[in-house]
Structure formats: C-alpha cells, structure tokens
Amino acid sequence: MNNYIRDLLSFLDASPTSVQASQQIVKRLEERGFVALDEGKKWKLKPGAKYYLRRDTSVVALVTGSQPLAKTGFQLAAAHIDSPGLKLKPSSLKTDGNVARVAVEVYGGPIISSWIDRELGIAGRAAVNYGKEVRVVPVDLQKPVAVIPNAAIHLNREVNNGFIYNKQVHLQAIVDVGRQEGDPLKAAVAKSLQVKPEQIVELELFLYDFAKAALGGLQGNLLFSGRLDNLGMSHAILSAIMASDKPKATCAAVLYDHEEIGSETRQGAGSSMLSVVLDRMGISLGLDAEERHLALSNSFLISADMAHAYHPSYPEKYEQSCSPVMNGGPVIKWQAGHKYATTAASAQRFAALCEAAKVPCQKFMMRSDLLCGSTVGPIVSAQLGIPVVDVGDPLWAMHSARETAGVDDHLAMIKVLTRFYS
Numbered sequence: 001m002n003n004y005i006r007d008l009l010s011f012l013d014a015s016p017t018s019v020q021a022s023q024q025i026v027k028r029l030e031e032r033g034f035v036a037l038d039e040g041k042k043w044k045l046k047p048g049a050k051y052y053l054r055r056d057t058s059v060v061a062l063v064t065g066s067q068p069l070a071k072t073g074f075q076l077a078a079a080h081i082d083s084p085g086l087k088l089k090p091s092s093l094k095t096d097g098n099v100a101r102v103a104v105e106v107y108g109g110p111i112i113s114s115w116i117d118r119e120l121g122i123a124g125r126a127a128v129n130y131g132k133e134v135r136v137v138p139v140d141l142q143k144p145v146a147v148i149p150n151a152a153i154h155l156n157r158e159v160n161n162g163f164i165y166n167k168q169v170h171l172q173a174i175v176d177v178g179r180q181e182g183d184p185l186k187a188a189v190a191k192s193l194q195v196k197p198e199q200i201v202e203l204e205l206f207l208y209d210f211a212k213a214a215l216g217g218l219q220g221n222l223l224f225s226g227r228l229d230n231l232g233m234s235h236a237i238l239s240a241i242m243a244s245d246k247p248k249a250t251c252a253a254v255l256y257d258h259e260e261i262g263s264e265t266r267q268g269a270g271s272s273m274l275s276v277v278l279d280r281m282g283i284s285l286g287l288d289a290e291e292r293h294l295a296l297s298n299s300f301l302i303s304a305d306m307a308h309a310y311h312p313s314y315p316e317k318y319e320q321s322c323s324p325v326m327n328g329g330p331v332i333k334w335q336a337g338h339k340y341a342t343t344a345a346s347a348q349r350f351a352a353l354c355e356a357a358k359v360p361c362q363k364f365m366m367r368s369d370l371l372c373g374s375t376v377g378p379i380v381s382a383q384l385g386i387p388v389v390d391v392g393d394p395l396w397a398m399h400s401a402r403e404t405a406g407v408d409d410h411l412a413m414i415k416v417l418t419r420f421y422s
Helices: 003-013 018-031 184-193 228-243 273-284 289-297 344-357 377-384 407-421
Strands: 035-037 050-055 058-063 074-080 085-088 094-096 099-102 104-107 120-129 134-140 173-177 200-209 214-216 222-225 250-256 300-304 331-333 362-364 388-392 394-396 403-406
Touching (some): 003 214, 003 228, 018 058, 058 228, 058 273, 099 184, 120 184, 173 184, 222 228, 228 250, 228 300, 228 394, 273 377, 300 344, 331 344, 377 388, 403 407
Parallel strands (some): 074 250, 074 300, 300 388, 331 362
Antiparallel strands (some): 050 058, 058 250, 085 104, 085 200, 094 099, 120 200, 222 403
16 A cells, blocks of 8 residues: 555544644654744744644644745645544533434534444544643544434335425433433543543634545555545645655645634634744844745645535536546636636646646536535635645535545645645
C-alpha cells in the first residue's frame, strides 16, 4: 500500500471529530520539525524555517521562503477539518423505561438516513476540574456506544417512500439499556479520562461512524470512510506542506474548523485568523506596511474541498459536460455566483500545475436547477483580495456518514499541491 494512503487511513480513523483531527495535524507537523507559534507572544521568524499556529481547533502551517516575501507573495492552500454530523446536546440524557437516550443537534447538512441503524462512537472534548485548574481535554470512547435505530417496517410502512426523520424526536441516540444509576454517559467519559464523574464540568461531544476507513473495489482503488469531506483534502494539503523543503516562496497550509456551519467563528474562515497570521509574518520578517500589501498582491490560494463525482445511477443530477469521474484526477470547480471562487486566470494556473505534475485535470459545474455547496475559497478571497481557485477530489455520497472516494485522485492531488509548494 502507498505510504500516503496508509497515512490517510490512519488519519481518518484517528480523527472522529475536528478536535482529534487538529491533534493529528499538530502531531504530524511536530514530527516534521514544525515549531509552534503563540499568538500571545512576539514572533521572531527566520527564512527557511517551519512553524505552525493553532487557534482552538484550526491550524496554520508555515514554511518561510528563501526569496523576499514582498516579491513572491504567499503560496496558500486551504481546507476544512469538520464534517457534517450529529452533536450531542449537553445535559440531555434521559431514561424512558429502561432506555437511556441522548438528544442530538444536527451539525451542518448530513444525509440523516445514513446515520440510522449504524454503530456509533462518541468523541469530542470535555472540561475537567483537576483541582488547581480546569482543563479542556480530548475525549474518544473508542468503542461503539450509541445507536439510532429505525422503527420496524411493520410499524412504519412509509420508511421506503421518502420518510422524513424528525430531528427532535427520531434522532435521539440510545446509549444504554437496563438499570442505570446517575449519568452513564458522564461516567463513561470519566472512566476514559481516568477521573471521577464529578470532575467533569462540561461536555462537547459528537456521534461518529465507528467503522474504520478501508480500501475496496475489485482493484482496491476505492476508499470508503466517514469524514472524507473534508479530511481528504486536509490530508492532501498537510502531506504537501510537510514535503516542502526550503521553498523559494513562503508557503502556508490553512486548515479551518467550522466550514460546515458557515465559518463565522473565532477559528473559521470568516475570522481574523489568516489575515493576522500573514500580517504578523510580514512584520516578523521585516516588511513595512507597503511591502506587506505587495506580498498579498502577489499571493495565490488553492481552496481544496471534495467535489461531486459522476454517479451513473443518478445521471439526471449532473451537468453532462462537466461531470468528473472517479479516479479521473483533481477537479476545478466553477459557479456563476462565485460560491466557488474560480476564475479563468486561477483555473489556468491550477491546470498548469496539474500538467507539470503529470496528472489529469477535470471540471465540475452544478446543473442550473440545483444549488451547489460553498467553500472557504470565496471567503478568504474577499477578505484578503487574492486570487483563488476552488478544487477538490471526486466523491460519492457527500455528507453521508460513509463516503466513497478514489485512491488515484488523492495521490494526484498530493502531487499537484507538492508541486505548488515547491
């Protein structure tokens, strides 16, 4: 198995929520010599060095270039680490008969039916009182502990005729049956953290598909996993920036949280995070205000978010002239209303990178009678005033608890991004 694919499978399995994904990103960066930056302290950056900044769950990785920043600008690639799903409501556990259930809130836009009758794990983070201080620590119970079961077809004859699940009533997750004392969920979290239940101050937890990421298809070139949107592109960008060694231009990988809920958070693409990082980099490297603006004017961003692969069972859902195929190469995404930030100039720049990396390139546009999703690309482009191309790898069942992507596409995207950073 290719080392990048092996690491992708490991990354997906170890990242049930954005909390753990952020941890995995930092772990890999530190193993490759990236040094942490502190927003609360003065920065003293050096040319040819590697750094990273973590704001809550979002991460920016930086490699300073050998040539003047005002001349080369920033080579930026951005993605997001969160995925649509179901978030547990705090303090919502209740017992009905002998069944303990936890209420959920829908996070982003998941395909809800894909979460039903599935073995689900619980992960996220907890605020824990350790006596002298309260610390927020990651949580992963690391076993299937929840299920959202269907009613039997004998009780719901309409389930195969477009049944609509009520988000308040039908999506409550069963976590225990039988006699319970106290809060079994809090007790399970406390046990996993090796603390007492009364030390748990607050919980921020999500359900996740417990099945492991796997390769499939007769040739082994399909990838089955939850959270491919958008951990797939996050892993590709991360792999490319870690391979960057002494580049001429200053490179940055920006891995945001909260894209699936609109990006308007402290660590989302709508925040000040990236603009502050780039400005402080310029200051630390000795650029005056004019030179920092010159650096931005010479910058370019690749916004990478998974794309829709052509699905032969639903041909009526696609624009036939712009329907990318699985394992057919990276996709450039277009949209007239600039939900994707691609322009003729930025598309040609990415296509040239694909040609230089010797990988195929495809195009995607939605049907005119369907709405497309959004990415971090237009947000960052508007904030910083830099050109952006929106790209991604083809994917089936986007926003399902279990998605399908192509092995060849992932490797191709890493090649293109590595070329971009070189």
